[in-house]
Amino acid sequence: MLGVKRRASPLVLSGLPSLPWIWGAAGLLAVVASAGIGVLVGPVHISPGAVLQALVGGAADPGQANILWSLRFPRVALGLLVGGMLAVAGAAYQGVFRNPLADPYLLGAAAGANLGATLAISVAPGTSVIGVNVVPLAAFAGAAAAVGGAYLLGRTVTGLRSNTGLILAGVAIAAFFNSIQEFVQQSQTSSIREVYSWILGRLVTAGWDGVFLVLPYVVLSAGVIFLHRRLLDALMIGEDETTSLGISVQRVRLIVVVAATLGTAAVVAVGGTIAFVGIIVPHTVRLLVGRSYRVVIPLSLLFGAAFLVLADTVARTIVAPAEVPIGVITAFVGAPFFIIVMRSTRAAAL
Amino acid sequence: MRTHQQQAGAKPAARFGTVVVAAFLGLTSCGGGQSSPPASAHFPVTITESNGTTVTVTHQPRHIVSLSPTGTEMLFAIGAGSQVIAVDDQSNYPATAPRTRLSGFQPNIEAIAAYQPDLVVASDDVGGIVRGMQALNIPILIEAAAKTLDDSYLQLKQLGTATGHPAEADVVVARMRADIDSFVRSVSKPARQLRIYHELDNTYYSVTSATFIGQVYRLLGLSNIADAAQGAAPDYPQLSAEYIVAANPDLIVLADTKCCQQDLNSVAARPGWAVIKAVKSGQVVGVDDDIASRWGPRVIDFMKAVAPHVQQLEKAA
Numbered sequence: 001m002l003g004v005k006r007r008a009s010p011l012v013l014s015g016l017p018s019l020p021w022i023w024g025a026a027g028l029l030a031v032v033a034s035a036g037i038g039v040l041v042g043p044v045h046i047s048p049g050a051v052l053q054a055l056v057g058g059a060a061d062p063g064q065a066n067i068l069w070s071l072r073f074p075r076v077a078l079g080l081l082v083g084g085m086l087a088v089a090g091a092a093y094q095g096v097f098r099n100p101l102a103d104p105y106l107l108g109a110a111a112g113a114n115l116g117a118t119l120a121i122s123v124a125p126g127t128s129v130i131g132v133n134v135v136p137l138a139a140f141a142g143a144a145a146a147v148g149g150a151y152l153l154g155r156t157v158t159g160l161r162s163n164t165g166l167i168l169a170g171v172a173i174a175a176f177f178n179s180i181q182e183f184v185q186q187s188q189t190s191s192i193r194e195v196y197s198w199i200l201g202r203l204v205t206a207g208w209d210g211v212f213l214v215l216p217y218v219v220l221s222a223g224v225i226f227l228h229r230r231l232l233d234a235l236m237i238g239e240d241e242t243t244s245l246g247i248s249v250q251r252v253r254l255i256v257v258v259a260a261t262l263g264t265a266a267v268v269a270v271g272g273t274i275a276f277v278g279i280i281v282p283h284t285v286r287l288l289v290g291r292s293y294r295v296v297i298p299l300s301l302l303f304g305a306a307f308l309v310l311a312d313t314v315a316r317t318i319v320a321p322a323e324v325p326i327g328v329i330t331a332f333v334g335a336p337f338f339i340i341v342m343r344s345t346r347a348a349a350l
Numbered sequence: 351m352r353t354h355q356q357q358a359g360a361k362p363a364a365r366f367g368t369v370v371v372a373a374f375l376g377l378t379s380c381g382g383g384q385s386s387p388p389a390s391a392h393f394p395v396t397i398t399e400s401n402g403t404t405v406t407v408t409h410q411p412r413h414i415v416s417l418s419p420t421g422t423e424m425l426f427a428i429g430a431g432s433q434v435i436a437v438d439d440q441s442n443y444p445a446t447a448p449r450t451r452l453s454g455f456q457p458n459i460e461a462i463a464a465y466q467p468d469l470v471v472a473s474d475d476v477g478g479i480v481r482g483m484q485a486l487n488i489p490i491l492i493e494a495a496a497k498t499l500d501d502s503y504l505q506l507k508q509l510g511t512a513t514g515h516p517a518e519a520d521v522v523v524a525r526m527r528a529d530i531d532s533f534v535r536s537v538s539k540p541a542r543q544l545r546i547y548h549e550l551d552n553t554y555y556s557v558t559s560a561t562f563i564g565q566v567y568r569l570l571g572l573s574n575i576a577d578a579a580q581g582a583a584p585d586y587p588q589l590s591a592e593y594i595v596a597a598n599p600d601l602i603v604l605a606d607t608k609c610c611q612q613d614l615n616s617v618a619a620r621p622g623w624a625v626i627k628a629v630k631s632g633q634v635v636g637v638d639d640d641i642a643s644r645w646g647p648r649v650i651d652f653m654k655a656v657a658p659h660v661q662q663l664e665k666a667a
Contacts, residue, residue: 043593063625070622071592127611189455190609190639197553197588204553204591207621319582321593323554 017233017292019299027302031080034306038076038313039068043321070207077211078203079312080305082267083277085218087304089260090278091285091296092225095232096256097163103278104264107170107257108146110273111177113265116142117272118181118195122188135198136213136269142177143265147257149173163253200325201272203312210270221263222301228256232293274308274327280334281307287342307334395511397491403480405489410514411469415462417454418473421493422447423646424506425471427522430513436465443640443648463488469512496562496645499530499569506647526647530569533653539571540664546572547589547599547628548642552610554589561585562645563605566653570660575599595622600663602628603635603656605642612636631666635659 039051046064053060054068089104097106105111120138127134150170158165185195204210231252234242239249268274281304282296289295311329318324394408414434416422422441425434437447438454452461454472459482462470470483470490483490491512496502503523510519546567548557556576557564567574575597579587606612614634623629637655641648 043590044596066622066625067592067595071595074621186456191551193555194551194553194610197555202553316590316592319579319587321589321597322579322582322587323590324582 017290017294019295020289023289023295023299024302027299027306030306031302034309034313035076035080038079038309039072041313041317042067042072043316074208074211075203075312076309077208078214078270079309081211081214081218082203082271082274083281083308083311084301084305085214085222085263085267086274086277086308087281087300088222088225088297089264090304091282091293091300092228092232092256092260093278094282095235095293095296096253096260097167098235099163099167100283101279102167103275104260105174105273105275105278106167107150107261108174108177109143109261109264109268110275111174111181112142112144112146112149113139113268114142114199114273115146115177115181115184116140117198117269118184118188121191121194121198122184132209132213136210140265140269143268144261146173146177147261147265151257166253197325198272199327201274201327201330202323202325203271203308214266214270217263217266221259221266224259225256225263226297226301228252228259229293229297232256232297236291236293272325272327274330276327276330276334277304277308280330280338283342284338393514397508397512399492400494405491405512407469407489407512409468411467411489411512413465413467414469414471414513415452415465415467416441416447416471417452417457417462417479418471418493419443419454419640420495420644420646421471421473421509423644423648424493424509425513427647428506428510428513428515429518430509430515433513435467457482459483459486471509497560498562498565499526499649502562502645502649503527505645522647526650529650530653533650533657534569537570537657537660538664543571543573544601544660544663545575545597545599546601546603547575547594547597548603549606549612550586551606552612554591554594555586556589558583558585558587562649563642563652566649566656570653570657572601572660591620591622595626598626599628600631601633601635601656601659602626603637603642605637605639607636608639631663633659633663 036048040046040048044064044067046068050061050064051068054065086104090102093102093104093106094100096102116138117135119142120135124134129137147170150166150173153173154166154169157169185192188195231247234245234247235249235252242249264278282300285296285299285303289299308326308330311333312326314333315324315326315329318329393410394406396404396406398404410433412433414425414430416425416434416437419438419441422434422437423443425431426444426447431444431446435448436450436452438452439449440454441447441449452458454474455476457472457477457479459477459479462479462483463486467488470479470488472479472490472492473494475492480490480492489512491508493505493509496505503526506519506523506526507516510516510522548563548567550556556579557574558576558580559565559568559574560580564574564576575594576587576589578593578597579589602617604612604617613636614629614632617634618624618629628634635655637652641652641655
């Protein structure tokens, strides 16, 4: 657990830890490289020259330009947003709950989103409300409702004095929503294929709609979390100690959880409940770089974005022209990678 | 109300396996063809299923329970409809079939036995139904999803034998053969093979030529774009939008008109899809989801919906 660690590391003692610029550059490079790979790889072979031409607006082949602008660019952009958001939200939850196993779905966001999406797919799959497909809306509402419910439940029971109460409330809410979702899913087998596909996660956008839908939430959420990165560091030393510094632990927790949940709900609504990104990426960053949230938050954003775009590229190509749900790839690829990193560097730091 | 299907299994891992089997009830190919029924149509009659089990029907069944929508269609087509006392909740054709809340996906042995059937027809051995029926000495015929038209004919003949309508079954089979042959002859094979994309739902699940519907397309001389994905999933691969756009099918058949309200307009509105040949020429056909997912005599209706578009395309090609 991330509690008080008396064993000092040079990073903590020598002044305030800050993001090493070289890792920041590496993160940006990873984002650009993965986006490049994501844009170049696909069932249709498009040369890098054609991609650059299309980007500046002078594509020679309209068919290729159509595929790039309608399908590949939005998908890569969405992958960057979803991956970055899930990783940052995971890091934020780990900071708030001081628990390395916390992920963005801890308070029931996944269960709520799954339920909302299942209901929407079962009842009215093709319909749109105010121009937006009803499935992402329902998923967003479900995720928000689940986390809100967990918060209310936690406050009623423990008064939000402790993390444990909130986590338990989240587990209870998640279990409840999951049970309803499973009941609805098994009773509507005509839509079971679509529901299952949604739950496993797919980066499918209706052109740029998904990207624009998600963008404001991600910017807002990641921004708020980024601004609180120093406070998350302060939380690391323990609740009583933090309170004695004059920081309202409950207030910080509330703001960060709300921000992380908002962002998670938005990306989950469009991409489905993609697992593992929120745990693997922040932990890998911690093991490779450092545990301070000044480091973890920005790097999780960058490496999370790169990771998901690469995973999506694999999902699109490994059984081409068929597709594997991206959740399968993130789990399959993420776990062994994490084990390797864990064994090779700073394993004791955990 | 909408079409519902029910699914067995509780744990996610088991559920996935059951989803592939159960939810694709009308589409999975669970076994090869069944063996031929014996020549005698008088009772008692013994039917040998493809897996070797023998089913003996001692007298003409008067209380048939059908847990398979295709089985229901076949029974009524061969004239055994009056002997059917209960069909499952998914059997919506014909409308006169005595629909109940029995489920073919999660069969409740006791509920089925409460009807005191003397023959049960199902398409999958799920939930231990075969063992359950055998323990109660109720003959049960498993008529699994057909992979080819010949499988479908065999099933009709088997049901004809089991229900005491062998002659009618032969007539139905002969009529199906003749209709299908006339459709196949009506479409000439053009110089360039026309490409087809069959859509099962709006997440781009499709069918390959190894399925019943896929075989129909092959008979009509069409090239199925999903066949390239047979390595990933032999029957029902999930394609990517980019691949479908790149494959540029001449004809799109939508089998998700009921479940997901898809039609030419919604397909044309998908980003990047407007350039597809089929969309530009308006050759996007919506078929009844049920007809496209069953393997009974209504395959003729399916061909009726699709063949004219193939003819149009061939004239234009």
